Amino acid sequence: MRLLLSLIACCCCAAVSANDKQIDPLISPSSKTPLSTLAGARAYGGGAVGLTTSTPPGKVPAGKEAAAKEAPAQDAKEARGASAAGARKSAEPASDPEADLSAKIAARLAAMRATQQARAAAAAANVRKAAAAKAAVAAIPPPPKVYSNVWSYEGEAGPANWAKTNPAWAKCGTGNRQSPIDIRDGMRVDLEQINFDYHPSSFNVTDNGKTVQVMVGRGNFLNVGNRMYELVQFHFHRPSEERINGKGYEMVVHLVHKDSEGRIAMLALLLERGKVQPAIQQVWNNLPLEKMETMAPAESLDPMDLLPARREYYTFMGSMTTPPCEEGVLWLVMKEPITASPAQMAFFSRLYPYNARPVQPSSGRIVKESN
Numbered sequence: 225m226r227l228l229l230s231l232i233a234c235c236c237c238a239a240v241s242a243n244d245k246q247i248d249p250l251i252s253p254s255s256k257t258p259l260s261t262l263a264g265a266r267a268y269g270g271g272a273v274g275l276t277t278s279t280p281p282g283k284v285p286a287g288k289e290a291a292a293k294e295a296p297a298q299d300a301k302e303a304r305g306a307s308a309a310g311a312r313k314s315a316e317p318a319s320d321p322e323a324d325l326s327a328k329i330a331a332r333l334a335a336m337r338a339t340q341q342a343r344a345a346a347a348a349a350n351v352r353k354a355a356a357a358k359a360a361v362a363a364i365p366p367p368p369k370v371y372s373n374v375w376s377y378e379g380e381a382g383p384a385n386w387a388k389t390n391p392a393w394a395k396c397g398t399g400n401r402q403s404p405i406d407i408r409d410g411m412r413v414d415l416e417q418i419n420f421d422y423h424p425s426s427f428n429v430t431d432n433g434k435t436v437q438v439m440v441g442r443g444n445f446l447n448v449g450n451r452m453y454e455l456v457q458f459h460f461h462r463p464s465e466e467r468i469n470g471k472g473y474e475m476v477v478h479l480v481h482k483d484s485e486g487r488i489a490m491l492a493l494l495l496e497r498g499k500v501q502p503a504i505q506q507v508w509n510n511l512p513l514e515k516m517e518t519m520a521p522a523e524s525l526d527p528m529d530l531l532p533a534r535r536e537y538y539t540f541m542g543s544m545t546t547p548p549c550e551e552g553v554l555w556l557v558m559k560e561p562i563t564a565s566p567a568q569m570a571f572f573s574r575l576y577p578y579n580a581r582p583v584q585p586s587s588g589r590i591v592k593e594s595n
């Protein structure tokens with residue numbers, strides 16, 4: 225129906241337009257509606273031709289006149305209709321089947337796009353939700369991992385695994401100033417004398433499960449490098465942890481000193497078989513019957529009794545030889561070994577046949593030794 229109206233409107237437009245052009249010159253100055261009159265005359269049989277042949281100019285037969293009067297009205301009505309249809313045509317491009325189809329496709333596409341956008345938005349929301357949930361889970365701190373504090377000299381908890389056993393012991397594996405070392409290629413210099421200010425002191429003895437340890441009363445010092453280090457305790461290893469040019473000793477005594485700032489100086493006394501060592505005998509005499517128990521005798525022990533006659537030494541920087549293997553330890557290894565009797569050696573070996581850490585890489589560290 226719209227199509228039909230549209231076609232009519234187009235024809236009418238064309239007719240009006242043609243009439244405008246053809247009729248303008250014939251417009252009578254006295255006529256107020258020349259266009260519709262002439263158009264109507266033509267439309268109703270004869271028009272201008274009829275007027276010129278059967279009717280004098282200015283005279284129109286009554287019937288025809290009425291028709292002519294009605295015709296223009298009809299024409300004008302149609303023209304208005306056509307005009308309106310034309311306007312609708314320009315305002316409603318969808319009336320074209322192709323345009324209709326295009327519009328439908330466009331609408332369908334828009335709907336599809338909207339659906340896709342909605343789905344994408346929902347998916348993004350889900351991703352955000354999942355990320356938020358994950359972050360919430362991550363925000364909950366995991367329970368603190370409990371690490372073992374158990375270490376030994378052999379097996380799973382042995383020196384090769386100390387660094388892996390506990391993160392606090394990482395230095396045992398990553399440090400480059402670890403002890404003990406095989407002492408060789410020392411730089412011979414005039415090393416200063418170590419000044420010992422030891423004297424008879426109270427002491428107590430503990431078998432701590434790793435060694436026999438002797439705590440010594442306050443007031444025993446050694447002075448080296450213009451620093452005063454106070455003796456805290458001494459203990460034993462079998463065999464010696466240190467080696468001198470590849471040579472190990474049957475045992476070693478480590479005397480642990482600390483200065484006022486907590487720096488450690490470790491004095492190592494190598495032990496070989498020989499005469500009875502009186503200070504060591506005092507320790508053995510006072511060994512508790514049970515591990516982890518401490519015996520504190522009334523007698524006193526003089527650490528000076530442990531020292532060799534000659535005081536030349538090696539010195540280098542190293543570490544503690546048990547976890548956590550802290551570094552920054554000043555090592556002082558006396559060149560001359562001290563002696564203990566075979567019975568004294570056997571006594572310790574019954575408790576600890578092997579409690580020594582293997583030698584560690586020197587990593588290019590400087591070793592100085594007395595001339």
Ligand SMILES: [Zn+2]
Pocket residue numbers: 459460461478545
């Ligand atoms: Zn030690």
